[in-house]
Amino acid sequence: MGESWATLGVDLHLETGGDAARGGVRKGLTDALREAVRGGRLAPGTRLPSSRSLAVDLGIARNTVADAYADLVAEGWLTARQGSGTRVAERPVAPPVRPAPARRPAGAPTYDLHPGTPDLSSFPRAEWLKAARRALAAAPNAAFGYGDPRGRIELREALAGYLARARGVSADPDRVVITAGFVHGLSILGRVLRARGLRDAAVESYGLDIHWNLLHRAGLRTAPLALDGLGTDVAGLAGGPAKAVLLTPAHQFPIGSPLHPDRRAAVVDWARREGGVILEDDYDGEFRYDRQPVDPTPWELSKSPVRYRKGQVGALQGLDPERVVYMGTASKSLAPGLRLGWIVLPDSLVAEVADAKGPADSCGVFDQLTLAEFIGSGAYDRHVRRMRLRYRHRRDELVAALAERAPRIGVTGLSAGLHVVLRLPPGLDERTVVQAAHWQGLAVQGVGAYRHSDAKVETWGGLVVGYGTPSDSAWAGTLEALLQVLSAVGDIEEPRPV
Amino acid sequence: MGESWATLGVDLHLETGGDAARGGVRKGLTDALREAVRGGRLAPGTRLPSSRSLAVDLGIARNTVADAYADLVAEGWLTARQGSGTRVAERPVAPPVRPAPARRPAGAPTYDLHPGTPDLSSFPRAEWLKAARRALAAAPNAAFGYGDPRGRIELREALAGYLARARGVSADPDRVVITAGFVHGLSILGRVLRARGLRDAAVESYGLDIHWNLLHRAGLRTAPLALDGLGTDVAGLAGGPAKAVLLTPAHQFPIGSPLHPDRRAAVVDWARREGGVILEDDYDGEFRYDRQPVDPTPWELSKSPVRYRKGQVGALQGLDPERVVYMGTASKSLAPGLRLGWIVLPDSLVAEVADAKGPADSCGVFDQLTLAEFIGSGAYDRHVRRMRLRYRHRRDELVAALAERAPRIGVTGLSAGLHVVLRLPPGLDERTVVQAAHWQGLAVQGVGAYRHSDAKVETWGGLVVGYGTPSDSAWAGTLEALLQVLSAVGDIEEPRPV
Numbered sequence: 001m002g003e004s005w006a007t008l009g010v011d012l013h014l015e016t017g018g019d020a021a022r023g024g025v026r027k028g029l030t031d032a033l034r035e036a037v038r039g040g041r042l043a044p045g046t047r048l049p050s051s052r053s054l055a056v057d058l059g060i061a062r063n064t065v066a067d068a069y070a071d072l073v074a075e076g077w078l079t080a081r082q083g084s085g086t087r088v089a090e091r092p093v094a095p096p097v098r099p100a101p102a103r104r105p106a107g108a109p110t111y112d113l114h115p116g117t118p119d120l121s122s123f124p125r126a127e128w129l130k131a132a133r134r135a136l137a138a139a140p141n142a143a144f145g146y147g148d149p150r151g152r153i154e155l156r157e158a159l160a161g162y163l164a165r166a167r168g169v170s171a172d173p174d175r176v177v178i179t180a181g182f183v184h185g186l187s188i189l190g191r192v193l194r195a196r197g198l199r200d201a202a203v204e205s206y207g208l209d210i211h212w213n214l215l216h217r218a219g220l221r222t223a224p225l226a227l228d229g230l231g232t233d234v235a236g237l238a239g240g241p242a243k244a245v246l247l248t249p250a251h252q253f254p255i256g257s258p259l260h261p262d263r264r265a266a267v268v269d270w271a272r273r274e275g276g277v278i279l280e281d282d283y284d285g286e287f288r289y290d291r292q293p294v295d296p297t298p299w300e301l302s303k304s305p306v307r308y309r310k311g312q313v314g315a316l317q318g319l320d321p322e323r324v325v326y327m328g329t330a331s332k333s334l335a336p337g338l339r340l341g342w343i344v345l346p347d348s349l350v351a352e353v354a355d356a357k358g359p360a361d362s363c364g365v366f367d368q369l370t371l372a373e374f375i376g377s378g379a380y381d382r383h384v385r386r387m388r389l390r391y392r393h394r395r396d397e398l399v400a401a402l403a404e405r406a407p408r409i410g411v412t413g414l415s416a417g418l419h420v421v422l423r424l425p426p427g428l429d430e431r432t433v434v435q436a437a438h439w440q441g442l443a444v445q446g447v448g449a450y451r452h453s454d455a456k457v458e459t460w461g462g463l464v465v466g467y468g469t470p471s472d473s474a475w476a477g478t479l480e481a482l483l484q485v486l487s488a489v490g491d492i493e494e495p496r497p498v
Numbered sequence: 499m500g501e502s503w504a505t506l507g508v509d510l511h512l513e514t515g516g517d518a519a520r521g522g523v524r525k526g527l528t529d530a531l532r533e534a535v536r537g538g539r540l541a542p543g544t545r546l547p548s549s550r551s552l553a554v555d556l557g558i559a560r561n562t563v564a565d566a567y568a569d570l571v572a573e574g575w576l577t578a579r580q581g582s583g584t585r586v587a588e589r590p591v592a593p594p595v596r597p598a599p600a601r602r603p604a605g606a607p608t609y610d611l612h613p614g615t616p617d618l619s620s621f622p623r624a625e626w627l628k629a630a631r632r633a634l635a636a637a638p639n640a641a642f643g644y645g646d647p648r649g650r651i652e653l654r655e656a657l658a659g660y661l662a663r664a665r666g667v668s669a670d671p672d673r674v675v676i677t678a679g680f681v682h683g684l685s686i687l688g689r690v691l692r693a694r695g696l697r698d699a700a701v702e703s704y705g706l707d708i709h710w711n712l713l714h715r716a717g718l719r720t721a722p723l724a725l726d727g728l729g730t731d732v733a734g735l736a737g738g739p740a741k742a743v744l745l746t747p748a749h750q751f752p753i754g755s756p757l758h759p760d761r762r763a764a765v766v767d768w769a770r771r772e773g774g775v776i777l778e779d780d781y782d783g784e785f786r787y788d789r790q791p792v793d794p795t796p797w798e799l800s801k802s803p804v805r806y807r808k809g810q811v812g813a814l815q816g817l818d819p820e821r822v823v824y825m826g827t828a829s830k831s832l833a834p835g836l837r838l839g840w841i842v843l844p845d846s847l848v849a850e851v852a853d854a855k856g857p858a859d860s861c862g863v864f865d866q867l868t869l870a871e872f873i874g875s876g877a878y879d880r881h882v883r884r885m886r887l888r889y890r891h892r893r894d895e896l897v898a899a900l901a902e903r904a905p906r907i908g909v910t911g912l913s914a915g916l917h918v919v920l921r922l923p924p925g926l927d928e929r930t931v932v933q934a935a936h937w938q939g940l941a942v943q944g945v946g947a948y949r950h951s952d953a954k955v956e957t958w959g960g961l962v963v964g965y966g967t968p969s970d971s972a973w974a975g976t977l978e979a980l981l982q983v984l985s986a987v988g989d990i991e992e993p994r995p996v
Binding site: 210 | 773
């Protein structure tokens with residue numbers, strides 16, 4: 001029976017097996033460490049000494065310690081992480097029995113109003129297959145090889161035509177790059193901008209943390225711009241460290257307001273003046289319902305409304321194609337499962353982006369060729385029109401039902417897109433409502449989940465309601481579930497006159 | 499200046515004049531449409547919305563639209579035909595001059611023997627489309643959404659079965675992750691290993707620099723292991739800084755030899771002893787032609803051959819699924835354009851890899867479902883068998899022709915895969931041969947292009963000949979071109995007896 005003390009990092013008393021055989025020492029050390037964790041002598045989160053120093057302390061081979069650590073990591077008692085060494089796991093319950101992961105997340109909601117996904121039951125399967133057949137028949141053999149990092153020319157041509165016509169984008173096929181969706185494109189652009197020496201990117205006060213994290217991973221800091229009734233306040237860019245800004249000009253996500261025309265002009269002026277780059281996330285530009293949107297922003301609901309024409313919703317990129325990187329996606333107009341997005345680049349960025357992407361970091365050629373055929377045949381326009389009508393109908397039903405049954409709820413951001421923002425009455429905490437919805441099997445997200453931690457905005461309680469998510473057959477039930485939750489919490493929270 | 503959207507028939511972004519007077523509106527609309535046609539945003543032949551629907555969309559009088567259309571027809575920008583409505587004229591005025599992009603790289607070779615691409619003309623289009631139709635019909639709606647970061651369960655199940663059967667891989671669907679090809683998978687693994695604290699990865703003396711660069715980009719240094727007649731010398735791993743090693747055990751790329759059974763065992767022992775991870779690149783495991791490969795390695799050509807059984811070519815992963823990460827791809831068995839690959843992970847890495855990948859960094863769901871159907875229906879096996887016969891036939895023709903017409907050339911690495919290595923006679927510089935081939939319109943690569951800059955190997959001149967690359971119809975001509983180049987340079991360089 002030998003005893004030793006390890007003193008680096010943590011005082012650790014181990015009883016190692018006396019067997020001199022290596023297997024015996026390793027087993028003894030592993031058992032002793034496991035017992036120390038199980039018994040609580042080594043608390044969760046405790047950092048263990050390095051295998052080298054523990055080996056010196058114990059007078060045994062370093063590999064023996066490393067093996068013991070590895071065994072315990074594999075068993076779940078310890079964790080190994082870059083920069084923080086080996087630590088006692090936070091919940092070191094023995095996981096030898098591993099339950100088969102459920103095929104769908106446990107407790108999947110009965111009703112789903114999470115934003116960000118279109119109605120998947122409406123995917124045009126028959127039309128898509130027709131386009132796939134034509135595309136496959138027409139494809140040259142070379143299409144099946146490693147190709148242009150920008151993607152297939154057929155799709156780049158089809159997109160250049162479509163985006164010019166439908167979104168006012170100044171595009172030519174040479175400056176279009178196909179990606180596996182917006183996230184893929186943003187990740188490439190983050191790397192390219194970092195490689196150009198950028199360290200800071202401005203973002204909006206509201207957005208998706210997955211996007212901000214992508215920029216962080218690329219080595220860029222993000223700082224949010226203020227947001228008010230005119231949209232994101234781009235004046236905050238002037239003279240600042242950020243030389244790139246990520247915006248959703250047509251339909252701020254998730255707040256819903258378009259960027260005011262003055263600010264569209266101002267951000268382009270800033271980019272020209274200071275050599276900045278604007279990343280335009282046009283995630284749902286296809287879905288605009290009202291010619292002259294007049295719905296108030298959440299701030300305006302409680303103030304005198306700002307009066308301006310909000311009709312300008314073409315791509316910001318059209319104002320200056322050399323300063324704006326336009327990014328679109330098929331995830332909202334068709335389906336996220338396609339994993340297809342596109343970037344329209346300034347000339348000066350094309351080579352760098354193509355290089356960062358490379359011919360092997362791409363998406364399947366069949367889907368590219370099929371989408372090209374789908375656009376070229378007019379099927380894309382027809383699908384978008386059909387879905388636009390359907391989503392607008394849902395929006396109208398939602399707004400009418402809310403006005404009738406939950407009149408204290410303000411509705412904003414409703415002139416476009418697949419979601420609205422509900423502003424909750426003062427005193428009604430959004431987490432309470434989200435939780436109440438969860439209990440009723442209704443998935444809905446609080447607006448706080450989209451707020452940047454450094455956001456410079458007055459906070460308020462709200463829900464982001466993705467009315468595009470349910471299937472047609474589920475829509476009525478989902479709407480009813482939402483109304484019941486809102487009227488229930490409204491009844492509870494509303495201060496009653498005595 | 500106001501702006502408007504027309505949505506009936508075609509999505510059209512117009513800037514109309516802000517003057518409220520009818521003449522002003524008419525002029526604004528006319529100017530905007532003319533600009534859209536002149537600038538190419540409205541392509542020749544595009545059908546415009548009816549004057550009635552555009553008027554509704556723009557909130558102006560129908561006659562104003564009709565007048566604007568009439569003006570533009572009179573000017574020649576539009577055409578009006580009964581039954582086909584108003585369209586953009588076929589040849590308006592010349593759009594801004596933009597040089598037409600070249601559709602194919604300048605100087606594409608007439609004959610292509612670059613390795614790494616299968617015969618693209620043999621892609622099974624009809625079978626693939628059949629599988630796509632069945633897959634699309636069977637797909638649940640949820641398949642079109644953001645999904646499991648590991649990929650579709652249908653494909654993970656199909657691959658787990660196939661890999662166990664065909665490659666001896668110990669796989670279950672929970673440990674399979676679908677990627678957009680090998681490069682995508684390696685890039686994810688590099689990031690995961692770096693996040694675990696690894697700083698060094700061992701690689702082979704020969705390989706692809708794109709793979710090494712991916713590891714560098716993830717923050718890992720690469721150092722090559724020595725290579726000899728038994729394959730890569732894994733003894734160099736012992737006690738070294740690298741805790742991960744990237745290997746091509748079944749068919750060293752590009753040298754062609756399999757890893758000797760003793761070394762397969764030794765590298766697994768190393769991984770167990772030192773907590774190492776083996777990354778197994780099984781890029782062309784489907785294509786093995788000879789049960790007991792006996793072809794000499796390039797080193798053996800000039801020495802007494804090493805005698806051992808080389809028959810063992812199943813996946814290394816089968817020896818220890820918790821120490822080996824198995825990586826395969828559809829790029830050689832089907833086509834690189836699919837952008838489909840797969841990783842079979844140790845349990846301990848699944849969560850980290852899925853987390854690093856994320857649900858949006860993936861490949862299209864249709865190709866995933868189609869490949870699952872393709873494998874499940876037996877079409878994949880049939881295709882691989884058909885191609886194996888075809889490639890073996892080419893290999894046999896190549897070897898026979900070289901023996902007859904370029905007898906001083908040694909041929910190695912011929913028992914598997916889609917390429918062989920030709921060892922040039924001493925005194926014949928491979929760059930000379932590659933250049934001579936280039937002049938003849940034949941693309942072929944020197945073996946030096948695949949040598950790691952720190953490779954610990956005796957260097958020698960050789961060519962890597964990808965005989966799988968040409969189409970069937972191009973094969974005979976390509977082989978003849980190679981033979982002519984080799985006999986020509988052989989004649990020039992061969993020392994003649996005086």
